[in-house]
Amino acid sequence: MWDQIDDMLRRAALRTVENVAEFLPGLVGMLIILLTALVLALVARNLVLRALRGLRFDQRVQHLGFSAVADWSAAGPSVLVARATMWIILFAGVLIGLSALGAALPGAFARTIFAYLPGVAAALLILVAGVIFSRFLARSVLIGAVNQGFPFAVLLSGGVRWLVLLVAWAMAFEHLGLGRGILTLAFGILFGGIVLALALAVGLGSKELVGRSLERQVREPADRPDKLTHV
Amino acid sequence: MAITGSSSSAATSDAPARAADVVVGLATYNHARTAGAVVGHVRQSLEALPSVRWCIVAADGGSTDGTLERMREAAGGTDAFVEVPYTIHPADALDVPYHGLPGRARALRAILQEARTRQARACLVLDARADPPSANWPAAVDPLSAGELDYVSPVYCRHPATAGLVHGVVSPVFRALYGLRLSTPLAMEFGCSGRFLEAALGETVWDSEREQRTIDLWLSTMAAVGGFQVGEAHVGGRHGSERPDVNLATTVSQVVGALFSEMESRVQVWQRIRGSRPVRQLGERQTCEEPALDVGSLIESFKLGYAALQEVWAEVLPPMAILQWRRLATQPMDGFRVDEALWARTIYDFAMGHRLRVIARDHLLRSLTPLYLAWLASFIQQTRHTGVEEAEARIEQLALAFEAEKPYIISQWRWPERFRPVKLRR
Numbered sequence: 312m313w314d315q316i317d318d319m320l321r322r323a324a325l326r327t328v329e330n331v332a333e334f335l336p337g338l339v340g341m342l343i344i345l346l347t348a349l350v351l352a353l354v355a356r357n358l359v360l361r362a363l364r365g366l367r368f369d370q371r372v373q374h375l376g377f378s379a380v381a382d383w384s385a386a387g388p389s390v391l392v393a394r395a396t397m398w399i400i401l402f403a404g405v406l407i408g409l410s411a412l413g414a415a416l417p418g419a420f421a422r423t424i425f426a427y428l429p430g431v432a433a434a435l436l437i438l439v440a441g442v443i444f445s446r447f448l449a450r451s452v453l454i455g456a457v458n459q460g461f462p463f464a465v466l467l468s469g470g471v472r473w474l475v476l477l478v479a480w481a482m483a484f485e486h487l488g489l490g491r492g493i494l495t496l497a498f499g500i501l502f503g504g505i506v507l508a509l510a511l512a513v514g515l516g517s518k519e520l521v522g523r524s525l526e527r528q529v530r531e532p533a534d535r536p537d538k539l540t541h542v
Numbered sequence: 543m544a545i546t547g548s549s550s551s552a553a554t555s556d557a558p559a560r561a562a563d564v565v566v567g568l569a570t571y572n573h574a575r576t577a578g579a580v581v582g583h584v585r586q587s588l589e590a591l592p593s594v595r596w597c598i599v600a601a602d603g604g605s606t607d608g609t610l611e612r613m614r615e616a617a618g619g620t621d622a623f624v625e626v627p628y629t630i631h632p633a634d635a636l637d638v639p640y641h642g643l644p645g646r647a648r649a650l651r652a653i654l655q656e657a658r659t660r661q662a663r664a665c666l667v668l669d670a671r672a673d674p675p676s677a678n679w680p681a682a683v684d685p686l687s688a689g690e691l692d693y694v695s696p697v698y699c700r701h702p703a704t705a706g707l708v709h710g711v712v713s714p715v716f717r718a719l720y721g722l723r724l725s726t727p728l729a730m731e732f733g734c735s736g737r738f739l740e741a742a743l744g745e746t747v748w749d750s751e752r753e754q755r756t757i758d759l760w761l762s763t764m765a766a767v768g769g770f771q772v773g774e775a776h777v778g779g780r781h782g783s784e785r786p787d788v789n790l791a792t793t794v795s796q797v798v799g800a801l802f803s804e805m806e807s808r809v810q811v812w813q814r815i816r817g818s819r820p821v822r823q824l825g826e827r828q829t830c831e832e833p834a835l836d837v838g839s840l841i842e843s844f845k846l847g848y849a850a851l852q853e854v855w856a857e858v859l860p861p862m863a864i865l866q867w868r869r870l871a872t873q874p875m876d877g878f879r880v881d882e883a884l885w886a887r888t889i890y891d892f893a894m895g896h897r898l899r900v901i902a903r904d905h906l907l908r909s910l911t912p913l914y915l916a917w918l919a920s921f922i923q924q925t926r927h928t929g930v931e932e933a934e935a936r937i938e939q940l941a942l943a944f945e946a947e948k949p950y951i952i953s954q955w956r957w958p959e960r961f962r963p964v965k966l967r968r
Contacts (some may be wrong), residue, residue, distance in 0.1 A: 454851065455791075455849060458912070539704065542640060
């Protein structure tokens with residue numbers, strides 16, 4: 312009987328050693344991946360920070376209309392982007408490390424996350440382009456309206472900016488696959504509402520004003536400062 | 543009549559080009575209303591110079607309104623009337639210049655090339671849209687032919703307020719930068735010697751997109767910095783040179799943009815120049831009437847601009863300037879005065895903003911329009927009922943202010959980190 316117990320204990324110990332031996336390379340691999348990711352993340356953070364400071368990124372962000380980004384980080388947008396880069400690399404390192412362990416659940420999670428990344432990148436790109444374009448278009452409208460003597464230039468410019476931003480956000484969510492039906496419906500209702508409200512406001516509230524303005528445009532097109540010659 | 547030019551679709555004269563002492567060039571594009579009268583006037587003036595061999599060169603961009611027919615008619619069948627075509631590119635037609643002559647640089651090149659072919663000692667380029675045509679240009683012929691002068695710019699008999707952009711921005715900046723006191727560096731008329739046209743034709747700017755709009759400023763600048771003898775001819779009255787259907791902001795953007803771009807390309811030259819020198823005056827100074835101008839709408843345009851464009855101006859103007867403009871926005875009409883130094887610094891700040899591209903250049907230049915209207919309103923207020931001489935004295939003061947502030951722009955240009963508009967201080 313003692314022989315049987317001894318044999319069982321030996322086999323259990325062997326299995327444990329075998330399991331540990333099987334698990335250990337994965338663990339070491341994970342630790343190496345984590346360590347590499349940490350080093351890479353720190354290097355990338357410093358490189359990104361230096362590059363962005365060299366490019367005067369903080370000032371450019373302000374000019375491009377992302378002034379809100381500056382508020383998220385007291386240290387400035389450059390530091391924010393550098394830190395984000397570091398955490399993204401660390402997060403990717405953790406996911407790859409978990410896969411190296413051979414664990415089924417973390418592996419599937421990593422695959423899902425990696426499959427989702429192109430959509431996130433596209434959405435981010437759309438948002439950035441939307442913000443830049445909205446800023447440019449709003450400024451064009453603002454300056455054009457002021458030079459035409461339009462009294463509600465700021466309102467018009469703000470409206471254009473938010474409209475473009477809304478479209479950009481809607482497109483970004485569409486790419487992320489979030490609330491597709493609801494967003495389309497909400498967007499349609501919002502746009503329709505705005506157009507209807509404007510039509511009613513102009514048609515009912517400002518009918519005479521618009522009429523007078525058009526009449527003035529037709530009859531006295533040159534009654535402006537432009538009547539002067541300047542060159 | 544002879545038709546020459548390599549790209550002409552009309553019959554080309556086989557006879558060699560007849561030599562001419564003086565070539566008068568007209569660049570036209572659908573200017574049927576005025577071109578005939580200008581050719582008639584030029585022909586009469588030249589016929590009064592019996593000892594001079596002359597030739598009128600019409601560079602037309604393919605007018606469809608009978609411009610060429612009117613000019614031929616006015617030329618009266620003389621063989622001293624020559625047509626040289628020039629090409630208008632599709633891009634020229636899309637980007638209409640404030641003066642309404644697309645491809646103007648190519649038109650001028652065609653005229654100058656014809657003048658060189660005819661071995662002209664003097665070439666006058668006149669404005670085919672002038673109504674009435676500029677008189678007194680013959681005064682420039684002798685000094686140009688004799689080689690005493692290389693470039694003659696016109697002085698028009700008009701109140702400075704009727705060409706505010708020229709007198710309030712272009713001329714003082716030009717004077718401060720290049721050290722030459724030219725009244726109208728942007729004029730669409732000029733006279734030049736054979737030496738000048740030879741040098742100008744050797745340059746490569748003629749096909750540049752920008753110069754199609756503002757080649758005249760480039761020519762004046764070349765005359766100022768190229769070691770040429772420059773003079774001014776008092777040629778008579780003139781109204782504005784801009785098309786009425788081109789809005790003011792577009793004109794400001796094109797004109798001031800060209801001025802700033804020229805500034806960037808000649809930075810090594812203007813940073814070394816200090817002070818300014820007068821130019822030789824030709825012809826008699828004439829008296830002109832003071833126009834009746836309303837400043838109320840100009841001030842309103844400025845106030846509207848101030849209320850809406852502060853954020854844009856903050857990209858280029860320092861806090862002190864914003865404060866001074868704010869004070870002005872609250873001033874009643876009677877006390878509305880734009881300080882000369884403030885105006886000079888504002889223009890220099892915009893030049894720096896243009897150079898550093900702090901925002902889209904077109905946005906920046908167009909946003910200058912309300913500030914320009916404020917300066918114009920202030921100038922009209924200050925010179926109302928004081929006579930043209932007092933107005934010209936004010937313009938002289940302004941030019942001196944631009945000269946006095948020149949170290950400011952030199953310093954910022956050399957050390958851009960000193961450019962600290964409101965936006966960068968936040």
